Structures are given as structure tokens and as C-alpha cells.
Amino acid sequence: MTIPRMFVTKYDDIVLRDECDCACAVILCNDVIPLMENSVLQSNKDVTRIQFPRNWQGLYLPDGTNSLVLLNQPAYDLWKSFQEKRYLSALGGEKLKIAQDMVKMGLLVSPDAQSVVLKKTQNTQLSAWLHLTDRCNLRCAYCYLPHKSEDMTLKTGRATIEATFREARDNSYEQVKLKYSGGESLLQFSLIVGLHKYAQKLAKKHSLKLDGVVLSNGTLLTEKIIAKMQGLDLRLMISLDGVGDWHDVQRPYASGRGSFADVAESVDLALAHGLIPDTSITVSGRNAEGLSEIIDWVLARDLPFSLNFYRQNDLSIPHEDLKLEEDKIIAGMLSAFEVIEHNLPSRSLLASLTDRANLSAPHLRTCSVGDSYLVFNQHGQVSKCQMKMDSPIADINTENLLQVVRDDKSGIQNISVEDKEECRDCDWKYFCTGGCSLESYRATGRYDVKSPNCNIYKAILPEVLRLEGLRLLKEAGELEVA
């Protein structure tokens, strides 16, 4: 008799480590019912079944701790046996262990509770965006910056780091994440080095963990910079929107020349020296048809990547062709997914394929804006989101900075998905959370509504689950690879 087996994505680190150009979300966890021998359980009726090869069954849990659970036939039969209420004490051995895991994931629930109860967790990481310079050598079509010739000074930079650590300590965070950004951050690389050394000192002093990532356009990377970054334990995220012209039409130099060749060279240089860059791919109407090519390119190099949707801003309005036309974007994304299906990576895909939606863990808000995120501009002024640096609400000298950010009612409001019209009854709500609040506001003048990209999300989210299921089976040796 085959023993029951169950697979889920190990997500311990996904939410915090997966890199993107925004603030990370705060996860929720299952308020697990205490298990006693006389616990009565029932299968969660809210799941959706997805059929996988070799009789593996995938279960999507809209309110589970894991979005997708894969079960072999005996495990599926065991789960189904709970359609009628059953006592846990009726089980023993491997079946009991699997049933207990099913409770933790939300597949089995108490009949009184009817469904899983998710509870809020405290975000353990405070993230800060440091806008080191407004200057850039590129002129990307969707850039929201005015490109003033203004840099952050070492004095201001140190003050931003002091403020971040002060807030982290006073608000009981365990980790500080610094995003060194711009403009082109590598134009200020010596500042990054100085600031990160200072951050390491403060992290040690306050016994806080530190994560540092350099967000770059990838045109200025050198062997020396790579070695220095590795010495400082800094990670690298490079923006790369396509292969050849697909990238160049969105990310040219100020002179108009395309930047792909230089970025590709930098990526390969980094890889040759053992620095694996995260790649952020901005999807727009202009490059959607080239998505399958860039996915092929990053998979061939085994690069971590994320697909992020273009967000319109005041400066990008004239570029009409960047707009996210639903049919075109869905077709481009699905053709990219086909490429992934034939070259499934070892990393989870749950957090990286659907813009700001994140299927790796349930959460209430799309990002940590207004909660655990500070954005410092080059003058040390503080905003809630990097796309709103033109409307600061505080500065490095503000007392109780994080509380001021949390209490601010003037600008962007990061609404819980449970308070967004049309989202609160959606099956994807805890994983999609209604998209970027700024994007919703730009489209409708309201924060408490669903994303303007809702139809795109709904079309591709099931495909993301299917790909992740196939990936898990491949990793477990349960999938025949052609």
C-alpha cells in the first residue's frame, strides 16, 4: 500500500527574501486549533482541486497557511474521509502525522469554526528605501523621477540609518532591511560602502539582523564593485525588461542608445564571480510580447526573477503604449509561463509571477507601506512609498517616525483587503490583497477598491499555482521530465 504523502512550498524565507522594487508584505498565520486526542475534525470545504500528473491532487486553500498543497492518492483519500466529522484518535502512525499537518495548513478544520481562522502576525522586519541620488544614466519610459542633479550626502545617509535602527529598536523589530536605491545607486557606490559599514556597526550594537540590497540598472557594475559587495554581504537586484530591443524600448540610456548589451554583460560578470543578482522585470504593453524570451534568458542562467506590472505615473502618461491592455498582458504572461513549464526552476514561483500578488503566504495588505516601511529621499525627508517621494510627511529628525508614518491620513492609505470592495468576497483575497494601493487610487480616486489589474490577476493566478505544483513534483522526482 502506498503511504500518504503531501508536499507544500517551503516558504520560511520566501516572503522576506524575494526581491522586488517595493515593500514586502506582512504575513498572516493560521490560528491552529489545539490538537487533542478527542479533537473532532472536518475537511475544509473552501478548497479548489487541481489535477496533476500521476494522480497527484493539488488543493488550493483561499484561507490556508499555504496556498497549494499537493497530495498523493492515499493522502487525498485520507483528507476526503474527513468529509464526515471524524475523531483524530481514530488514526495512528503516518496517517495521524499527515492529518496533524493538514490541520496546521488549514485542510482540516474544527466543525465549529467552519473555516480556518487567520491571525495577524507582527512584521519582524523594518525596511527602509534610501534614495541615494536622483541622477541616472538611463531614461526609462516608466520612470517616476525628475532626475535632478541631487545626491544624498554621507551625513544625511548616516542619519537615515540611525533613524531606521532607532525605530527598529523602539518597535521591537528583529531585522532591518536597507534598499540602496536611486536614480542609479551605483553612481553613489562609495556612499553605499560607507553607509553599509555603518549599518553593520549599528546592527551589531542593537543585536538586530541586517539585510542590504543594491537596486541597480546594471550598467555600471565592475569586478571591483562585485568584490566589495560580496565583502559587505550586499545583495544585488538588476532591472531587466527583455532581451535586446524588448529591453531597449523601455530602458534606453539618456543618449537614446539601448542598454541591454551592457546589462546582460553585467549579469554574466556578476554570475562569473558568484554574485547572483535578482532580476526585476517590468511588464508593460510595450514589452509583453517579448516576455517569453526574457524568461528563457533568466532561466538559462538560473536567476531569481520577479514579474512586476508597469505603474503609471505623472511622467509616464505620454507613453500610451505602456498601458496594461488586459488581453495583451495575459497572452504575454501565459506565453512566458509556457517557457517556465518546460524549464521549471528549483526556486518557488509563488511570490514572483504575478506582480504584487504573493501566493507564498496569506496576508492582508499588498505591501508594508504605512506599517513597516520608511522611504528617505536624498535630503532625508520621509515618505510612505518610493513613488511618493515628492510628498514627504516627516524627516530624519522627526520623533517617533514610524508612528507618524502609521498615523498619517493625508496620502496613500494601505487598506486591508478585507476592506476593499469586491475583494472581500474574492477567493484570491489573502494572496492578491487587491494590488498596489497607489495604482487603484490612480485609476479610481479610491484606495478601498480592487486593483485595476484584477482581471489579469484572476486569469493568471490559477496558472501560477499549476506551475508551482509541477515544480514541486519535479523537485520530488515525481514528474517525468522530457
Ligand code: SF4
Ligand atoms: S484585485 Fe481582484 S483578484 Fe485581487 S483580491 Fe481583489 S477581486 Fe480578488
Ligand code: SF4
Ligand atoms: S504602494 Fe504600491 S508602489 Fe508603493 S510600495 Fe506599495 S505596492 Fe509598491
